[in-house]
Amino acid sequence: MRNLWIFINRYNAFFLFIIFFIFGIVLTVRNNAYQQSAAVNSTNEVVGDVYQNLNVLKKYLNLGPVNDSLAAENAKLKTELLMLKRIDSAKKITVKDSLGNQQYTYLSARVIKNSITLRNNIITINKGVADGIATGMPVISPGVGVVGYIRDVSEHLANIQSLLHKETKISVSLKKNNALGSLVWGTNNFDYRKAFVKDIPNHFKVNIKDTVVTSGYSSFPPGIPVGSIINTGVAAGDNSMAIEIRLFNDFSTLQYVYVILDKYAAEQKELASKVPNEQ
Amino acid sequence: MATPFVYILFLMLLPFGIPNLLLYLIAFLTGLTLDAFYDTLGVNAAACVALAFVRISFISITLNRDGFDEPEPTLGNMGFKWFILYAILCVFSHHLVLFFLETFRLSELSYTLLRCFLSGIFTLFTLILIEFIFYNRKAR
Numbered sequence: 178m179r180n181l182w183i184f185i186n187r188y189n190a191f192f193l194f195i196i197f198f199i200f201g202i203v204l205t206v207r208n209n210a211y212q213q214s215a216a217v218n219s220t221n222e223v224v225g226d227v228y229q230n231l232n233v234l235k236k237y238l239n240l241g242p243v244n245d246s247l248a249a250e251n252a253k254l255k256t257e258l259l260m261l262k263r264i265d266s267a268k269k270i271t272v273k274d275s276l277g278n279q280q281y282t283y284l285s286a287r288v289i290k291n292s293i294t295l296r297n298n299i300i301t302i303n304k305g306v307a308d309g310i311a312t313g314m315p316v317i318s319p320g321v322g323v324v325g326y327i328r329d330v331s332e333h334l335a336n337i338q339s340l341l342h343k344e345t346k347i348s349v350s351l352k353k354n355n356a357l358g359s360l361v362w363g364t365n366n367f368d369y370r371k372a373f374v375k376d377i378p379n380h381f382k383v384n385i386k387d388t389v390v391t392s393g394y395s396s397f398p399p400g401i402p403v404g405s406i407i408n409t410g411v412a413a414g415d416n417s418m419a420i421e422i423r424l425f426n427d428f429s430t431l432q433y434v435y436v437i438l439d440k441y442a443a444e445q446k447e448l449a450s451k452v453p454n455e456q
Numbered sequence: 457m458a459t460p461f462v463y464i465l466f467l468m469l470l471p472f473g474i475p476n477l478l479l480y481l482i483a484f485l486t487g488l489t490l491d492a493f494y495d496t497l498g499v500n501a502a503a504c505v506a507l508a509f510v511r512i513s514f515i516s517i518t519l520n521r522d523g524f525d526e527p528e529p530t531l532g533n534m535g536f537k538w539f540i541l542y543a544i545l546c547v548f549s550h551h552l553v554l555f556f557l558e559t560f561r562l563s564e565l566s567y568t569l570l571r572c573f574l575s576g577i578f579t580l581f582t583l584i585l586i587e588f589i590f591y592n593r594k595a596r
Binding site: 189190191193194196197198200201202203204205206207208211 | 476477480483484487491496497498499501502503505506508509512513516557560
């Protein structure tokens with residue numbers, strides 16, 4: 178203790194200097210706005226730096242969950258975008274036929290209700306009178322295949338009488354020889370992937386894997402691929418063949434469809450009505 | 457840019473025999489008085505305390521503590537060489553602390569050092585001028 182006192186006494190100049198100097202600096206920092214703010218700022222900088230570094234570390238550690246949540250959000254947004262696209266695209270796709278004069282307009286619509294398990298299946302789409310849809314218009318799948326006819330129309334929605342319906346009959350032909358038949362569904366099976374082509378006369382040569390396309394005689398444009406033949410046979414007591422085809426389009430996963438607006442549909446209908454119905 | 461702080465001559469010329477504590481107290485109070493007028497509370501006080509420390513150190517190193525021949529470290533008493541060194545050390549220690557505390561950041565280091573140097577020269581020049589005036593008057 179004594180030695181300590183001697184030591185302090187001997188170097189009292191230094192210790193006193195330290196004491197007074199620190200006192201002076203404390204006064205400076207405490208009582209002068211600028212120095213105070215500067216001191217606080219530098220402190221903040223240090224603290225901020227520490228926090229920032231911690232944050233980087235935390236970010237890295239949380240990368241997994243953040244990625245997951247981002248992916249989920251991405252998926253959600255993409256889905257929403259897709260839906261918006263379907264809803265908003267009232268844009269009509271115009272197809273000029275190579276024949277020159279005949280013109281079809283395609284209108285995309287989203288399927289909002291669909292069924293494949295019933296005997297008579299109806300599809301509902303999100304386009305209606307407001308979008309220019311009328312009863313009797315043909316509906317096709319985006320890629321290949323026919324869907325059906327417009328059956329009922331409301332202001333913004335429409336029912337499609339699906340191909341998978343008792344009353345639906347579409348005029349089709351064999352692609353290779355234009356032999357004319359009609360496409361029906363549900364005669365003997367109710368498999369939504371298969372349909373039947375009726376009324377093709379016996380003398381035509383029909384092979385398995387032959388393509389069936391629309392004929393253009395019903396309101397569908399000609400040449401739309403419908404399906405390929407998987408089974409042929411002569412129907413007993415009939416002069417036409419019973420041809421089983423596999424449909425190109427999948428009704429179970431139908432997401433959106435094209436409604437075809439035919440410029441001359443009304444004209445065709447009018448003409449057809451002048452022909453007396455023989456049946 | 458260059459401001460002379462002549463008041464430190466008062467601290468420099470305090471008698472040799474003054475106790476350290478008293479010297480520090482006087483230095484601190486002098487600085488505080490200056491601060492009161494400069495509105496820079498603590499800056500001049502700290503600078504003066506630094507000056508006091510340098511003064512004590514320098515005197516204890518260069519002079520024999522027991523036998524002070526002269527009462528005060530004036531130019532006339534101590535001779536030009538000693539006094540110049542003494543003044544340079546005191547002035548620059550004081551100015552360094554003063555300007556750095558006033559600026560309170562290292563980013564303006566060169567500017568602060570320049571200010572310190574120019575002011576120090578100015579102060580030094582003034583101090584020596586004053587010393588010479590009194591030297592002449594007191595000449596025996």
